[in-house]
Amino acid sequence: MAESTSAQAAVEPASHGPVCLLILGMAGSGKTTFVQRLNAHLSQKSSTYLINIDPAVLHVPYQVGIDIRDTVNYKEVMAQYRLGPNGAILTCLNLFATKFDQVINLINSRRSSIEFVIVDTPGQIEAFTWSASGSIITEALAAQLPTVLVYVMDTPRSHSPVTFMSNMLYACSILYKTRLPFVVALNKTDIISADFAMEWMTNFEAFQEALHQERSYLSNLTRSMSLVLDSFYAGLRCAGVSAATGDGMPLFLSRVRDAVSEYYTDYVPMYEKLRTDAAATASKSSSVSQASNATTTSDLTSAQQKSDMFIGARPASYSEDSDDDGNNASASSCEGTNEQSELESFRRYVERLRLDKVNEGCSGDGDGPSD
Numbered sequence: 001m002a003e004s005t006s007a008q009a010a011v012e013p014a015s016h017g018p019v020c021l022l023i024l025g026m027a028g029s030g031k032t033t034f035v036q037r038l039n040a041h042l043s044q045k046s047s048t049y050l051i052n053i054d055p056a057v058l059h060v061p062y063q064v065g066i067d068i069r070d071t072v073n074y075k076e077v078m079a080q081y082r083l084g085p086n087g088a089i090l091t092c093l094n095l096f097a098t099k100f101d102q103v104i105n106l107i108n109s110r111r112s113s114i115e116f117v118i119v120d121t122p123g124q125i126e127a128f129t130w131s132a133s134g135s136i137i138t139e140a141l142a143a144q145l146p147t148v149l150v151y152v153m154d155t156p157r158s159h160s161p162v163t164f165m166s167n168m169l170y171a172c173s174i175l176y177k178t179r180l181p182f183v184v185a186l187n188k189t190d191i192i193s194a195d196f197a198m199e200w201m202t203n204f205e206a207f208q209e210a211l212h213q214e215r216s217y218l219s220n221l222t223r224s225m226s227l228v229l230d231s232f233y234a235g236l237r238c239a240g241v242s243a244a245t246g247d248g249m250p251l252f253l254s255r256v257r258d259a260v261s262e263y264y265t266d267y268v269p270m271y272e273k274l275r276t277d278a279a280a281t282a283s284k285s286s287s288v289s290q291a292s293n294a295t296t297t298s299d300l301t302s303a304q305q306k307s308d309m310f311i312g313a314r315p316a317s318y319s320e321d322s323d324d325d326g327n328n329a330s331a332s333s334c335e336g337t338n339e340q341s342e343l344e345s346f347r348r349y350v351e352r353l354r355l356d357k358v359n360e361g362c363s364g365d366g367d368g369p370s371d
């Protein structure tokens with residue numbers, strides 16, 4: 001599949017289609033078990049299509065439609081690029097992102113026959129949420145399908161106010177980064193009810209009181225942070241669930257329905273505005289000075305910086321001394337031509353995606369650029 005086609009597919013706005021649930025959460029929060037349970041629940045009445053993008057998972061306990069492990073071999077990536085586990089997950093995601101057009105095409109070919117696409121993500125959440133490839137995957141899905149982020153939280157482990165706050169800050173940062181509709185699944189309610197978390201989100205005094213018991217030096221920081229999360233809580237959809245027993249699934253799905261409405265009322269108009277702004281910027285710059293070269297260069301530079309930052313390539317200012325765990329140092333010491341060409345391919349993909357967005361905005365009628 002040509003890259004231009006992938007970019008073209010990725011920027012078409014969604015109108016109808018299966019609901020895409022992107023399952024995120026800290027390691028061990030229960031994402032995979034939740035996907036399995038959700039699938040069992042949904043497939044009683046609807047058809048589902050499951051995608052695993054965790055390259056390091058050993059066992060996937062559900063029938064998967066697309067599995068990143070069929071495309072990239074995590075252990076080989078570790079060996080070939082001399083990476084540690086986290087660096088290898090990131091690199092696998094980067095390699096997979098360069099082929100994501102094929103995933104989009106596969107989903108599109110099943111568009112009329114599936115109602116839910118469920119995507120299970122790596123436990124190393126930051127590898128997905130703060131990487132260029134994570135952004136590409138998320139944006140490509142959200143441009144095609146009504147997409148909802150599901151943040152799975154380990155409720156028993158969040159019983160400490162400090163852990164709860166850390167989790168919530170993380171959720172908040174993802175929400176504001178992606179701007180996609182968001183549902184928090186407070187998982188493992190078979191161990192402890194999620195009522196305390198619901199109360200902490202709605203009753204500021206209750207959270208302060210819980211914090212009062214906390215002796216940790218982090219409690220002061222947490223107290224300050226809790227002040228700023230009020231507006232985040234106000235619009236947050238939460239549901240207590242148990243992936244183990246299936247408890248709470250009806251409530252969770254009703255939250256998902258609300259989130260899908262928000263996708264159409266908020267995300268799609270915002271997306272359209274971004275397209276319009278991009279088109280305006282492009283036409284302005286071309287009328288000033290045939291500026292495509294300048295635009296290309298600056299976009300390329302920023303795309304390169306972005307991919308350098310996230311895929312462990314060595315930017316000019318990079319120093320091996322700055323590496324704590326040795327992963328990047330190992331990566332940067334690998335000078336194989338394969339690595340270079342993969343990085344180049346990834347950069348070209350990011351760049352093409354950006355340019356196609358601008359070009360498509362210019363055409364105004366949704367026709368994608370030709371290659």
Ligand SMILES: Nc1nc2c(ncn2[C@@H]2O[C@H](COP(=O)(O)OP(=O)(O)OP(=O)(O)O)[C@@H](O)[C@H]2O)c(=O)[nH]1
Pocket residue numbers: 025026027028029030031032033034054057122123124187188189190191241242243244245
């Ligand atoms: N009691 C209980 N245990 C659960 C529940 N959901 C998941 N678990 C357990 O939590 C552990 C982690 O579950 P996973 O589904 O592997 O979690 P994950 O988030 O996919 O893990 P990573 O892929 O490592 O990030 C497993 O031992 C599960 O059996 C639940 O609702 N209740």
